[in-house]
Structures are given as structure tokens and as C-alpha cells.
Amino acid sequence: MQDRNQAHRIRKRISTALTLLALFIIMLIICVPGLWIVLNSFRPTVEIMAKPPVWTPSFTLEHYRAMFGGAGEGGVPVFAYFRNSLIISVTSTLIAILIGMAGGYTFARYRFAGKSSWFVGLMIFRAVPGVALSLPLFIVFARIGLIDTHLGLILVYVAMNVPFTIWLTDGFFRQIPKELHEAAEIDGCTRWQAFWKVEFPVARSGVASAAIFAFLTSWNEFALASQLTRSVGSKTMPVGLLDFTAEFTINWGGMCALAVLMIIPALILTFLVQKHLIAGLTFGGVKG
């Protein structure tokens, strides 16, 4: 009998060791590519291109200096791209959240004919691949002069993000008991006040995670942006990355520097709301 007890003790210890090993490998694979980018943004080009490879990295800010130096010095107009990205992402996220929240609330609270068809219909629009949409959108936007404008991309991203926002917020509003706004209305609120003062605060995690997703989608989108923007006045950072590629060569160091600049805002934002992010996704989906 003592043997069986011991066998189980040993088995437990082995499985703990294996778990730790697996964790180490997972973390390695997830972290190394990102760190590689960060590392190379600080290495001189000569060293990046060195053959055989140099394993002890030296440190330089040359790529950042070039990047922020402006177009005149062979750099890329980073500030303009950053500004475009920020304006487009923030505006489109705000609008998408407002519109999407109204939609989500409608699906959660009202009964009407063909409700589920409306819902699936909207979701299907989200599933249309960006590339497939970019062809006709390019032609239509060209006709009405929305190519190469902030407004054009904002519109596109709002449309892309509304369905997903509806999905997430719908699930969240459904979690909130109807009695809550009824109680608020009895306490003297209008329906509008009841929503903003009672239901909205409760559904905040859902809205926060929807906002993060909307922002990340807009911030990172490439397929549509690459076709619908042309000039420094409207190009976003993902499109700007292409500026570092020439016909046969790529300025890896410079690209890495821009990449770091791209990731930082996304990183900060996600950290700020990461708790809500998971709650939002699962509540919206599972219980919805």
C-alpha cells in the first residue's frame, strides 16, 4: 500500500516539472519574436546584416533618430502616420461604440419581428474579408472622393466594428436584470437616464472590451487602409511600414523602430483594461 502512495507522490512531482517545462517553452515562443523586434530596433544596421551573426548586441538610437528626423533625412514621416492612426482609430472607435451600444441594447431589450435575422445579418457583414471589400470600396470611394481622407477610413472602420460591438454589448445588457431599469424608472428616471445611470455602468466591462477590440482592429488594419490611403495626409502606421521596403531591400532596423512605436499604445491600452477584456469577451458570448 505504501508503494501506491509513493507512486502517486512521484507522479505528482513529475507532472509539476513537465508543466513548468511546457510553460517555459510557451513563454519563449510567445515572447522571443516580439523581443527580437525590440532588440533590433536598437541595433545598428551593419550589425543586423552581419554574417556570421553578431550575438552580443550593441546599442544605438540611430533608427529612432532617423525615424523622428522626418522625411527630409531619408526617414519616414512617422509623426504624420502616428497622428493619422490616432485620429482615425480613436474617432472610429468612439462612433462605433455609440452606434454599436445602441444596437446591442436594442437586441437585448426589445422584441421585434425577425430579430435573430437582423442579428445574423449584421454579423455576416463583419465576416466580409477586408481584401474582398477593398476592391469595390476603392471604386465607390474614388467616385465620391473619399479616397485618401480620414473620413473615408473612419467610416470603413465604424462599419467594421459596429457588428462586433453589438454582439459583445448585447450579451452584457442581457446579463442585467430588467428590474434594474424598471426600478430606476420608478425612482423617477426617464428611460434615457435609467440607461446612463444604471445599466451603462453595470455593462461597463463589456463596453470597455468592445472598445479595445474596435481600437485594435482600426489601429492594426492593413488590407483596406493600404488601398484607401495614398499620401502622408491619411496613411496609417501599418501602411507606413511599407515605406521601409524598397524593391529589393528592407530597412529592418527602421522598420523595427516603427513597429515598437506601433505596439506601445496598443500595449498600454490593453494593460489598462485587460481585466475587462476577458470578462467582456466571455460574458458577451457565453451567456448572451
Next chain:
Amino acid sequence: MAEVSLTSVEKYYGKFKAVHGIDLQIEDGEFVVLVGPSGCGKSTTLRMIAGLENISGGEVTIGDRVVNDLPPRERNISMVFQNYALYPHMTVRENLGFSLKIANQPESAIDKAVDEAAHILGLDELMDRRPGELSGGQRQRVAMGRAIVRHPDVYLFDEPLSNLDAKLRTQMRVEIKKLHKKVGNTIIYVTHDQVEAMTLADRIVLMKDGHIIQAGTPLELFDAPVDTFVATFIGSPPMNLLNAKISGPSMVLEDGAQLPVPTDAKDLVRDGQDVVLGFRADSLSPVGHGIEETGLKAEVELDVQLTEPLGTETLLFVDFGGKEVQAKMHNPRHVAVGETLTFQLQIDKCHLFDASSGRAIRN
């Protein structure tokens, strides 16, 4: 069938010691109830027996096997959980048969055992429903059915009735007792409800702060509590406790009233000792409304503060010895609040506890 024995069993959560070296021998076929206030370590002890918590120290044996490091599946136990723990994605039939299916029993044997268990618990009609479609009482029955399907060595119950309403709880209590009569296996049952403990147990194990305070039959705990904690925990209403000082042949209460010292305790107290006088509501009744007992008695005049008529008897709340105590009036008549009655206290039914240690003063 099997005995269960715990030898110096300990449980640490980090630095915190939840169970302090428990020793407990449970006979084959015995119905033992672990009872105590929440946080007393009773559930932890049960879960260590089940194998759901690691044992930090000591030894647990089931039958003649040491099971300290064995996973639950090798201990041949079954357990009924507080929240039923039914599998929501399985029907009642699948829930009942799950453990047998896992053990690779043939289909026919599973069906037979499941039908038998379902019949015992009156679940025949519900077999194809999912747990979500059942009421609390029905879920409770399924949880019990799941435990008995397997004929394990030991049944473990973890507060199984605490989520049911009062009426259903009484009903299920009876069923659990019948079930034990029928299957006759060892049962270890955890509850915080002393009524459940009193009505179900062959033996009650009363725990507090990770220690066993007293173990014994329900009547032993009721009639001979080892300390004031047991005295107030077991029995409803709880035992009345009054501070008193021994003075010659009498006890002086806080308000100066004097009572004779109970006959049994006379030789065990010394003059000037601080004691706690304990008596149950049954021992204090208005004259003519009590239970006739032999032995020493005392009569006191007390004001009624509040009455709780219960039908066959009325609970009277009175001021006595500087404290509010409960008295019982058998064959009740209407009593007005504020009325002064003559009460008889059965002195020889009283318990004395040492005031500083709280231990009973008894041979």
C-alpha cells in the same frame, strides 16, 4: 464496508493551521456527523478523507489501507456535495450512471444499478431530464442517487441539505436516515446545523477552530457537555448560562440571588470559586407547568419579558441573575408580558462549568 481512522491529521493553508491533529476512529457502518460553526475545519477534514485536499500531516486510513496520497478514485468513496455538483450536460440517468461508466461496467449492470438507485430515491419519472430542469429537492435526490449507485466503502456528505428550504430539509433528513438503515454503510456527514447532527448521528463529533471538542452520542453531548461551547451549541434553544460564585453551600448570582449548589457538584467546588451555571429551558418552568423531576429544586419570582407560544409549550423570556434567559412552560396558558410568575428551577438538572476554563465541573 470499512472503518475510517484519522491519526493526528493536520491541515495547513500556508501558515494558517486549519486542522490541529485530529484523532478519530469511525466504526464500520457507523453514522458519524461532524458538526461545528463555520470555519471549524469540519469540511476540510471531510475533504481530506475524500482526497480532495492534501493531508499536511498525520495519517488517514480507510479499511486497512493508508490513503494519504491516493487520489479520490482509488479510495472507493462517494460524496454528496453542498451544491449537488450535478453534471449539467448529462441527463439524470447519465448523472447516476457516470461513475459506473467510468469504471467500464457493462451497460446492463449500469442500467440495473441506476434503476435500483432511482427507485430507492423516487427518481423514476425524472430520468431523462437535465439538472437544469429539476427543483432543489430533486437535484438533491439525484446527488444522493449518484452516491449510492456505486456501493462504496464510505459515504461522505458535505452539508447536503443546507440549500434546501426548511420543510424539504426535514423530509430529506428522514430519507437520509432511512437510506442509512437500508444500505448500512459507513457515513461521514458534515453540517453546521445541530438539529441535523442530533437527529441523524450515531455519534456526533463537535469541532471548533480545528480541534475536536467532544465526540459522543447525541444524548451524551446533550446531557453531559464537556464545556460551555458544547452546551450552547447543542440543543435548541441553547443552554442558559449565568455567572455565579460559590459561597458555602450556595451559589450567588450576579444580582445577589442565592441558589443551592447541585448535589453532584457539591464536592467538586471550593468556596469562592467563580462558576458558570448552565441549565436548559426545560429545567426552568412556572410552578405547575414543568416536568416533574426528583432532586433539588429552587423557586424564584421572575418577570416575563417576552413570550413565544409554540402550541404545546410556550417559551418565556425572563430576567434572571442579571441576564435574559429562556424558560419553558408546558401545558401553556396565556401569559401577559410583564406578568410576574413563580418559577421552579431543577437544581439537580443544572450544569456547572469553571468560569475561567469553561470546562464542565463533573465527575
Next chain:
Amino acid sequence: MRMRRLPEWLVLLLPAIIVTAAVVLIPLLFSLYSSFTPYKLTRPSTLWIWIGTLNYEKILADWNFWSAFGRTILFLTVVLNLELLLGLGIALVINRITWGQRALRTIIMFPMMFSPILVGFQFKFIFNDNIGLVNNTLQSLGISDAALPWLVDAKLAMFSIMFAEIWMSTSIFAILILAGLYAIPRDPLEAAEVDGCTAWQKFRHITLPFLMPFIFIAMTIRSLDVARAYDIVQIMTGGGPARRTELLWTLMSRTGYVDARMGLANAMGYVSIILSIIFTVYFFRKLSAARNELGMGG
């Protein structure tokens, strides 16, 4: 005097309907029309020539299209299944670790914040045969003498692309499945242990059924975005070498933008749209079914 007013629900939903109609529906209708014309960007007048289903017939007879189509299906099948398995594995590992879960969870989310195009460049760099991290490491450790042509050899290129895609998207599975693991009530798991389950049986009979809704949410969210792979492939190989990593989306964009044959490209676009919709609706259905199974519907 009663004014006829729109019902409240329609008023609230109207902005959503208008914006999706304007940005998605109208262009799609336009492209549907143009897929029946020989429209070329360079010659606008071609938009008015009706050629019926000729574009579609052309596609269906085109070997390049079919091989891209088949490769896309294969790509999605392999990638989605691996992401699910790896995500599940990661979630299970992290769930077993008792310290620093918050930090680990945050690290797991890391790849979700990367733009797909950035992931493309990142792995183009890492898999670069001359200066990439992979080859440098292999050569420095003496595992391989010659530089492996990661992005040039057909098989290796496909592998590299899939690796990038999986690196980027496994997080969503891991995070959602982890959330699912947290949400599983402890009681049924303990009951299963007492009922005699081994670790594997417990996982198979209790954990997995509980996780199904979460898995399908992840699948649904992923299927909305499968076309993001376009960005990665476009950057890493551009569909090359010699079309050997060509997916439906890269073929479409080449046909439309490089060859300027919009009508034909739009016809391909429709095939890809239908593909995406089928994926999404399928997983959405599965999600509802799994929810009902566990009594979470509502």
C-alpha cells in the same frame, strides 16, 4: 393627431443599419454587379458591358483559382485546428500554475496586440534566410550548415506562414479557454474525481463539455477575421514563390490591383465572402447549441 413614428427599436438600430449598408452593402452590390462585367480599372467604359456569368465560368475553369481555393481551405483547417489545440494546451498549463497568473495572462495576450502586417514583417525578418533569427541560431548551434530557404522553398514557406498565423492567433483561443476554465464550477470536477475519474477522464467528460461554448466563441471570433491572414501572406511571400503559397485573398488582390481586372477579382471576392460567411454561421450555430447543452441559453 397622431404622428406615425418609427418604433423605438428601429430608431436605435438605424445608425448601425445605415452605416453597414453604406460601407459594406452598397459596395458589395456594386461588386456583385461588376462581377458580371469585364470591368477593368484602366478602361472605365467596360463597366457597362454585361457578360453574364462569364467571369465565374472563367474562375471555375481556372487551375490557379482552384489550387488557391484548395490551399486556402487546407490552410484554414490546419491553422484553426492547431490554434485550438495549442490554445487549449496553453490554457491548461497556465491554469495549473498557481503563481503569477495575472502576469502570464497578460503575456499570453501579447500577440493579440500585433497588427497582422507587423506579424508578417516580424516573421519575414525572423525567417529571413540570410539574417533571420532562425537560421542564425541553427547555424551558430551547428544544427544546420547551409541557410535554410524558409520563405523560398514551397513547403517551408507554407510552414513559415502558418507559424506566423498561429503565433498571432492562438492567444484568442488560449485567453477564452482560460476564461472558460476559470468559469467551471469546482463541484462537478470534484464529484467526478470522487466518482472515480482519472485526470484524462475528468477532462474528457467534465472539463471539455464545459469549455465547448468558449471554444466556439473563440472559433466565431476567429472566423470573422480569417482573412487577416492575407496581410501576413502578402508581406511574407506575396503568394510566391511561383504561386506556391497563393491563397484566395492574395490571388484576388493580384487580379484586382496588379492586373486591374476588377470584374474577375470581384467574382473571386464573392467566393471568399461566401467562404467566410459559411465559417462564421457554422460556428455561431455551434455556439448556440453548446450553450443550450449547458443550460446557459437565454
